[in-house]
Amino acid sequence: MTIRINNNDVAPPDDARVSLLDLLREHLHLTGTKVGCNQGACGACTVLLDGDRVLSCLTLAVQADGHQVTTIEGLGSPEEPHPLQAAFIEHDGFQCGYCTPGQICAAVAMLREAASGMPSYVTVDLATEKTFLSLEEIRERMSGNLCRCGAHNGIVKAIQQVAKEQAA
Amino acid sequence: MSNVQNAVIGTVRTVLGWVPSQWLPGGTPDPLIERRAAIGQQASRLDGPAKVSGQARFAADVAMAGLSYATLVHSPITRGRITKLESGAAEAAPGVILVMTYHNMPRLGIVPMIGGTNLSAAGNSALPTMQGPDIWYNGQVVAMVLAETQEQADYAASLIEIDYREDSAKTSFENAKPDSRAPASVLFEKNHVSIGNAEQELNRAAFKVDNIYRTPGHNHNAIELHAVTVAWDGDTVLLHDATQAISATASAIAKLFNLKNEQVRVLSPLVGGGFGGKAFWDHQIIAVAAAKLAARPVRLILSRDSVYRMIGGRSPSEQRVAVGADAEGKFTSIIHTGYSIMPPYAACPEPYTLGTRAIYKSKSFEIIQRYLDLDIVPNTFMRAPGEAIGTFALENAVDELAHEMGLDPIELRLRNEPEKHPISGATFSQHATRQAYLDGAERFGWEQREARPGARRDGEWRIGMGCASGGFPYVRMPGVNIRIELRRDGSAKISCSAQEMGMGTATVQTQHAADRLGLPVEAISFELGDSALPVAPMAGGSSQTASLSGAVIAGAERLTIELLRLAGNDSPIAGLRAGEVQLAKEGIASLDDPSRYESFRSIMARASRDEVTVTASGSPPLEMFKFAMHSSSAIFCQLRVSDVTGEIRVDRMLGSFDCGTILNPKTAASQFKGGMIMGLGLALTEETLFDERSGRIMNASLADYHVPSHLDVPEIDVIWTGIPDPRSPLGARGIGEIGITGVAAAVANAVFNATGTRVRDLPITLDKVLSEIP
Numbered sequence: 001m002t003i004r005i006n007n008n009d010v011a012p013p014d015d016a017r018v019s020l021l022d023l024l025r026e027h028l029h030l031t032g033t034k035v036g037c038n039q040g041a042c043g044a045c046t047v048l049l050d051g052d053r054v055l056s057c058l059t060l061a062v063q064a065d066g067h068q069v070t071t072i073e074g075l076g077s078p079e080e081p082h083p084l085q086a087a088f089i090e091h092d093g094f095q096c097g098y099c100t101p102g103q104i105c106a107a108v109a110m111l112r113e114a115a116s117g118m119p120s121y122v123t124v125d126l127a128t129e130k131t132f133l134s135l136e137e138i139r140e141r142m143s144g145n146l147c148r149c150g151a152h153n154g155i156v157k158a159i160q161q162v163a164k165e166q167a168a
Numbered sequence: 169m170s171n172v173q174n175a176v177i178g179t180v181r182t183v184l185g186w187v188p189s190q191w192l193p194g195g196t197p198d199p200l201i202e203r204r205a206a207i208g209q210q211a212s213r214l215d216g217p218a219k220v221s222g223q224a225r226f227a228a229d230v231a232m233a234g235l236s237y238a239t240l241v242h243s244p245i246t247r248g249r250i251t252k253l254e255s256g257a258a259e260a261a262p263g264v265i266l267v268m269t270y271h272n273m274p275r276l277g278i279v280p281m282i283g284g285t286n287l288s289a290a291g292n293s294a295l296p297t298m299q300g301p302d303i304w305y306n307g308q309v310v311a312m313v314l315a316e317t318q319e320q321a322d323y324a325a326s327l328i329e330i331d332y333r334e335d336s337a338k339t340s341f342e343n344a345k346p347d348s349r350a351p352a353s354v355l356f357e358k359n360h361v362s363i364g365n366a367e368q369e370l371n372r373a374a375f376k377v378d379n380i381y382r383t384p385g386h387n388h389n390a391i392e393l394h395a396v397t398v399a400w401d402g403d404t405v406l407l408h409d410a411t412q413a414i415s416a417t418a419s420a421i422a423k424l425f426n427l428k429n430e431q432v433r434v435l436s437p438l439v440g441g442g443f444g445g446k447a448f449w450d451h452q453i454i455a456v457a458a459a460k461l462a463a464r465p466v467r468l469i470l471s472r473d474s475v476y477r478m479i480g481g482r483s484p485s486e487q488r489v490a491v492g493a494d495a496e497g498k499f500t501s502i503i504h505t506g507y508s509i510m511p512p513y514a515a516c517p518e519p520y521t522l523g524t525r526a527i528y529k530s531k532s533f534e535i536i537q538r539y540l541d542l543d544i545v546p547n548t549f550m551r552a553p554g555e556a557i558g559t560f561a562l563e564n565a566v567d568e569l570a571h572e573m574g575l576d577p578i579e580l581r582l583r584n585e586p587e588k589h590p591i592s593g594a595t596f597s598q599h600a601t602r603q604a605y606l607d608g609a610e611r612f613g614w615e616q617r618e619a620r621p622g623a624r625r626d627g628e629w630r631i632g633m634g635c636a637s638g639g640f641p642y643v644r645m646p647g648v649n650i651r652i653e654l655r656r657d658g659s660a661k662i663s664c665s666a667q668e669m670g671m672g673t674a675t676v677q678t679q680h681a682a683d684r685l686g687l688p689v690e691a692i693s694f695e696l697g698d699s700a701l702p703v704a705p706m707a708g709g710s711s712q713t714a715s716l717s718g719a720v721i722a723g724a725e726r727l728t729i730e731l732l733r734l735a736g737n738d739s740p741i742a743g744l745r746a747g748e749v750q751l752a753k754e755g756i757a758s759l760d761d762p763s764r765y766e767s768f769r770s771i772m773a774r775a776s777r778d779e780v781t782v783t784a785s786g787s788p789p790l791e792m793f794k795f796a797m798h799s800s801s802a803i804f805c806q807l808r809v810s811d812v813t814g815e816i817r818v819d820r821m822l823g824s825f826d827c828g829t830i831l832n833p834k835t836a837a838s839q840f841k842g843g844m845i846m847g848l849g850l851a852l853t854e855e856t857l858f859d860e861r862s863g864r865i866m867n868a869s870l871a872d873y874h875v876p877s878h879l880d881v882p883e884i885d886v887i888w889t890g891i892p893d894p895r896s897p898l899g900a901r902g903i904g905e906i907g908i909t910g911v912a913a914a915v916a917n918a919v920f921n922a923t924g925t926r927v928r929d930l931p932i933t934l935d936k937v938l939s940e941i942p
């Protein structure tokens with residue numbers, strides 16, 4: 001079997017201990033995915049596994065066998081950015097840029113979760129089919145992604161702008 | 169930091185006091201303050217597209233053939249000695265290339281330490297790195313394992329067996345007090361300040377407060393882990409390092425390994441956050457030594473646990489602040505004394521009283537700091553060292569005094585605004601704290617605040633508002649060198665070994681250089697992050713922008729002279745001197761008669777030159793000693809406290825800043841907010857928990873040390889006076905650190921306003937509030 005990463009087939013590593021994070025960074029040189037703790041506490045390593053967000057540091061590479069992985073490099077490029085990537089620049093949703101790939105990957109999946117009606121801790125109407133993404137909703141849903149530079153306001157604004165565009 | 173230093177600095181200040189200000193840097197205001205085009209624009213970061221698409225390369229991202237991976241082993245004891253070290257099983261484990269301990273680590277000296285006397289140094293510890301069996305603190309590195317893969321290195325590290333003999337250790341803050349020491353100076357300032365008799369004035373003051381404030385240790389927690397990728401090539405070594413001290417790291421490695429400066433190259437074009445934590449520590453030394461012994465390129469990414477154990481943070485503090493006022497609310501006494509930790513092998517004091525010296529006038533002052541010697545990882549500077557926690561104590565006390573007097577806390581502060589520096593008597597270069605307060609109060613809606621604590625409620629929530637002052641001194645570093653290459657095609661490249669950790673260094677200096685050289689922004693490139701470029705000091709003290717700007721000014725002056733020389737006698741500008749022209753519209757123009765002009769292109773074509781290159785270094789920063797140069801801020805906070813749980817939710821914050829010219833409103837606003845958010849963590853959640861029984865940090869992970877997360881961060885409003893400082897390049901003062909100052913006090917004061925509970929012990933957690941709620 002193979003892991004499909006950004007539309008390329010990759011063989012799973014021989015060493016079963018290799019995390020998806022290290023497979024990406026050290027074996028494939030896809031270093032857009034970042035490492036901030038290696039223990040599930042910061043969100044910097046967030047990637048998409050079949051469209052859902054996962055922490056690649058807590059995912060063994062072999063667990064991704066037979067699945068689709070999308071990393072920040074697979075979302076867009078400097079020349080052709082994903083709408084969220086462009087919105088992050090517009091709203092200055094980063095300073096050092098280290099948490100940024102994880103924030104953007106998490107946001108892509110989060111918008112999908114919200115669109116499918118998945119509630120959060122701050123959702124008032126749990127039966128709703130489609131969540132309205134207030135700033136508070138975005139903040140709660142993005143709280144697994146830490147940013148030490150304090151770009152929170154810009155990140156949340158960037159996501160809200162894209163959420164509005166998608167809803168329109 | 170000695171009496172000698174006090175005497176030298178005192179003399180410089182006295183002499184500069186006699187020197188007419190026109191003779192000094194900043195004597196006449198920078199002409200660009202008046203004519204700016206690119207400066208002040210909302211430019212997006214130049215590195216933005218690379219950062220959002222995962223193309224930006226950090227130190228641990230560099231690919232290299234034959235790379236090997238390192239893991240560190242830390243001491244679990246605090247003081248003592250290694251008695252047995254068994255590494256055979258680790259050496260035999262699959263993939264292991266090298267196990268390095270004090271047995272086989274190359275014998276190395278001590279690195280030059282960060283400090284006032286050596287600005288080209290970045291060392292944080294005077295302890296030797298894996299040179300012997302002695303253990304000085306819990307978490308000290310005792311072994312390194314190098315293997316073909318990270319997984320193999322991590323596993324093999326677990327096979328190393330070490331026995332220790334444990335000695336008694338100094339781990340108690342309280343018990344260390346009898347042996348505390350008071351240094352002669354703290355950073356550049358004399359430590360002990362005694363003006364009038366502050367205790368006596370306090371005793372007879374009409375109104376007074378006198379309390380103890382406590383702040384815990386903190387860690388920087390940049391999201392990027394400390395990381396270095398090292399490769400030797402013959403007798404030269406290349407480090408891809410995550411550092412805020414590029415040149416200093418290169419020279420430290422050269423000194424330790426007995427190399428010439430040209431034999432060491434440090435590349436660090438992007439750093440994933442520093443905040444003071446990314447200077448020079450043991451890991452760079454160990455990686456370079458391992459790469460040499462193993463003759464292999466090495467990647468060493470510290471685990472988050474390792475970062476806590478071997479990279480020091482902000483010292484805890486215990487501060488006494490007393491303020492006395494007369495019946496009109498004029499301060500008659502300010503006392504600020506206290507303790508922080510600083511082992512003798514550390515380089516960085518926690519100067520929490522420095523801010524107090526500049527912020528209010530008072531009839532008398534008594535200020536002195538004492539250091540405690542504990543056996544810990546050497547503490548270091550962390551964002552706004554001193555002011556971040558010093559303002560918590562002082563600004564809490566002022567709020568308490570205002571409450572005591574039944575006076576609005578802003579009014580009390582404004583009544584004590586100094587006209588000149590309260591201690592030195594120097595003139596302020598520019599100072600508009602009053603305006604920052606008035607603008608901030610109006611925009612925030614301060615008039616909605618109920619003076620009586622606990623008066624505003626909304627269901628289970630008690631609502632409160634608070635404010636506090638912040639401040640940070642202006643620093644411009646000496647020894648900033650820069651190269652400007654102007655090309656015939658009308659482009660220019662500026663080069664300097666400066667650092668980019670998210671401040672937007674290149675973005676802002678590109679804007680600056682465009683205006684300075686009279687070129688469009690697109691024509692400028694700014695190259696940094698490489699020790700092979702002209703030397704710049706480390707990024708610290710919020711000094712980098714002013715320091716680089718000073719060097720760009722010097723470079724532009726050199727370039728002007730060189731171009732005038734090349735223009736010769738057949739030019740419309742012939743005969744003009746450097747002081748009579750300006751660089752504008754892609755050429756040189758006479759200041760008096762702008763029709764006398766020649767373009768760079770035409771000058772260079774006539775001289776048959778493809779490029780003109782100059783190097784220059786910024787003028788000595790004498791303006792800092794002649795004038796009192798301080799930024800200030802007014803921070804406002806509104807929050808809710810739950811009656812039921814004691815939970816505190818901050819609903820909005822506003823920062824109103826007086827920091828000189830703002831060079832790029834977009835990146836500046838982000839930097840201010842970033843500081844304020846770190847201040848929110850300081851106020852409510854952040855604490856490095858230290859087990860005084862064992863000397864060990866108990867919460868060495870991002871799961872247990874709580875930095876603010878998205879849901880903790882409200883919308884933050886940021887405004888500024890924007891009044892240029894006539895004494896600094898571009899009229900700007902640093903903005904990287906001031907954001908954090910004042911925030912913890914503004915939050916504490918709002919908690920008091922909401923609940924009537926005064927918390928003088930950070931962080932303000934639920935238990936401290938709830939136990940007091942009636």
Ligand code: FES
Binds near residue numbers: 035
């Ligand atoms: S690196 Fe995976 S959560 Fe921090």
Ligand code: FES
Binds near residue numbers: 147150
């Ligand atoms: S931008 Fe630096 S950590 Fe988020």
